[in-house]
Amino acid sequence: MNQAVSAFGAEASPREFLMTQADFDRIVRIAHETTGIVLSDHKKEMVYSRLARRIRRCRMSSFAEYLAVIGKDPDETNEFVNALTTNLTSFFRENHHFEHMLATSLPELAKRNAGTRKLRVWSCAASTGEEPYSIAMMLKEFGFDRSWDVKLLATDLDSAVLDTARKGIYNEDRVRGMDPKWRDKYLTRGADGQWSANADIRSLVSFKRLNVLEKWPMKGQFDIVFCRNIVIYFDKDTQRVLFDRIANQMAKDAWLYIGHSETLHRVTERFEGHGQTVYRKIK
Template identity: 50%
Template sequence: MVGVSKRVEAPSQGNREFTMTYANFAHIRDIAYDLTGITLSDHKQNMIYGRLARRLRALGLSSFDDYCNLLSEDSPELHEFINAITTNLTAFFRENHHFDFLKTTAFPNIIRKNMASKRLRIWSAGCSTGEEPYSIAMTLSATAGFSQWNAKILATDLDSNVVDKGRRGIYQEDRCTGIPNEYTRYLKRNPSTGEIKIREDVQEKIAFKQLNLLHQWPMKGPFDIIFCRNVVIYFDQETQKKLFARYHKMLAEGGYLFIGHSENLNRVSNDFTSLGKTMYQKK
């Protein structure tokens, strides 16, 4: 369990529907850390209140005391609790230089390296609602040389709700504005609803699964590429060290690791060579 941080009084309750004491927040913070490795600092109290107040209403509870009592070991509410507290900010082709690197450097190198096996494995760890793995899959589909390959993408997330949305591959039109013109051929627009669906041949490249990164991983690997972007910023440094050590073991020799723009491996791992712009290669 995470150590107790210096107490900061809970923000003013104002006209809040429910009272959340600091003891309530500390209890929720510790459960979140134990289950997910996510570190909730004291300034996240308002955010946690807003997300969990919806659960209290749905459950017909009158106080955070009642909700905290509900979060016992093996409680079915723990599943909904995890879904509620996790953050799922994403976009198609976010940090577009990563996908340019796939197209111009990583994919050509892997084609040469794996020509005999014609095998490619990519993992989007923290895939959220699917925009990242679909961006990878579209880039893969547009790259010459993979037509006869056994190429698969694994997309995982802690939140089962966003995994289900990603699996469906249907998005509002405004969510797709960041997709470069060269990849719009992989989209199908429903004229009656305005929704955009990812083309089936692109969807077929991806397997969506719910996965807690801190638990045992069922897959064997090795992966040629791992995307883990804007995930470890929610973990403390010790958890980050363990996670990147596991990624290192799961990557093929010379495999590539992509992390988020606000993340780095300084004082976390020496197992990767920096390629610049939060791109790394296994030593």
């Protein structure tokens, strides 16, 4: 094992792989360019441990050797991106958004779209699927009848989390804390103790890989967008461009839900606030 000392400082313990400041700076640059994620110096430890796993798996001996393949080998570049994303999520995270859907946005959209009988929802950082499945539960719960065409697009940059999301199977600890009323209605517990999403909610969701910084293939406009706990990793300029593009992709008066530590203040004026992290498109 290479016992090289990393560039973390004199007090740092010996490291398995050498990561110099130049390596870290390069990682920061690539991560920003490809994902929008800003990695500050205090993320060094996190970056080290996440990428060390990949370096070990690739049977390489340094960050420099590993970084030489990033950008050249598409599979490993994908793994690099997957390793740097933070995928924390849960069913009904920030539950007030789901309550708002049932009480306000869905009843209003049901009236507004009564002519077209079409509803489009986008979860743009779907992670392992708990968020889009929670949305799908609310869509089902609201009870659009068969004459309605209701679709939920769930996207994420990270291909690994999307694989989990598509499977729709969760351990007991992933559903702990979820209201049993929703859990027992929309998930089924298998003999192995795992919970799987029922067909009625699965059928509403399409999972697709999409980097929100790149070109979007979607043609139509959305009535509801969940863009939660993703822009916290982006700088303000990236947030400005993203929310402008999101507004362009939303119908008039459409609803936007953002994460608890995110804000549109000094980012965009195209939305107006309707309570805690709930917005409506105004222009």
